[in-house]
Amino acid sequence: DQQVKQNSPSLSVQEGRISILNCDYTNSMFDYFLWYKKYPAEGPTFLISISSIKDKNEDGRFTVFLNKSAKHLSLHIVPSQPGDSAVYFCAASVTGSARQLTFGSGTQLTVLP
Amino acid sequence: ETGVTQSPTHLIKTRGQQVTLRCSSQSGHNTVSWYQQALGQGPQFIFQYYREEENGRGNFPPRFSGLQFPNYSSELNVNALELDDSALYLCASSFGLAGDTQYFGPGTRLTVL
Numbered sequence: 015d016q017q018v019k020q021n022s023p024s025l026s027v028q029e030g031r032i033s034i035l036n037c038d039y040t041n042s043m044f045d046y047f048l049w050y051k052k053y054p055a056e057g058p059t060f061l062i063s064i065s066s067i068k069d070k071n072e073d074g075r076f077t078v079f080l081n082k083s084a085k086h087l088s089l090h091i092v093p094s095q096p097g098d099s100a101v102y103f104c105a106a107s108v109t110g111s112a113r114q115l116t117f118g119s120g121t122q123l124t125v126l127p
Numbered sequence: 128e129t130g131v132t133q134s135p136t137h138l139i140k141t142r143g144q145q146v147t148l149r150c151s152s153q154s155g156h157n158t159v160s161w162y163q164q165a166l167g168q169g170p171q172f173i174f175q176y177y178r179e180e181e182n183g184r185g186n187f188p189p190r191f192s193g194l195q196f197p198n199y200s201s202e203l204n205v206n207a208l209e210l211d212d213s214a215l216y217l218c219a220s221s222f223g224l225a226g227d228t229q230y231f232g233p234g235t236r237l238t239v240l
Contacts, residue, residue, distance in 0.1 A: 018169070048228065057131070057217055057231035058170070103169050113221065114160065114183055115229060117169030 020118035033091040037104035044106035052101045094125045131232035148203040150218030159201040164215040
């Protein structure tokens with residue numbers, strides 16, 4: 015039973031355009047959400063997070079949106095750059111649960127020059 | 128500031144053997160979590176250590192065990208290796224039990240033949 019789902023295994027966008035990566039979750043207890051980026055042969059790198067008390071968080075080119083009623087979050091990257099090409103994982107956790115992260119299966123983003 | 132480091136980078140074992148993987152947490156962090164990432168999937172939580180005590184465990188059998196040392200470094204031990212244990216093992220560190228963001232090391236690639 016996948017509690018965090020990333021239904022798009024891959025996404026291609028042109029350099030300079032917006033990349034939108036989506037993530038759905040089923041566990042309503044999740045109250046903290048994160049996005050990680052992973053290059054081959056490296057560990058996941060933290061990008062941005064959002065608490066369930068917010069619906070948007072921005073950091074430079076990266077913005078995360080949270081829709082609690084739809085149990086959906088998205089990551090927007092504007093403008094997309096070739097160096098953004100990587101696998102993106104969304105993750106969720108519950109307060110008081112040792113903050114164990116439940117990950118989606120990832121989306122491979124390719125930014126075309 | 129030193130990031131999370133893991134050793135070894137790669138390891139090849141045969142079925143039935145035992146393996147120990149090591150992790151040094153990021154400077155200032157006292158909580159270590161271990162994850163298993165199978166090919167094409169997101170990382171799965173194994174367990175977490177806080178101040179040398181196990182503080183949460185995922186759906187992994189007892190042959191997966193761990194330790195945390197006074198300097199907050201950690202070991203993951205896997206006994207009676209099975210072919211399905213072949214995966215990337217990731218260590219993540221954070222601060223305290225409420226540390227929201229976990230920072231990952233580069234991982235150890237374990238191959239079981």
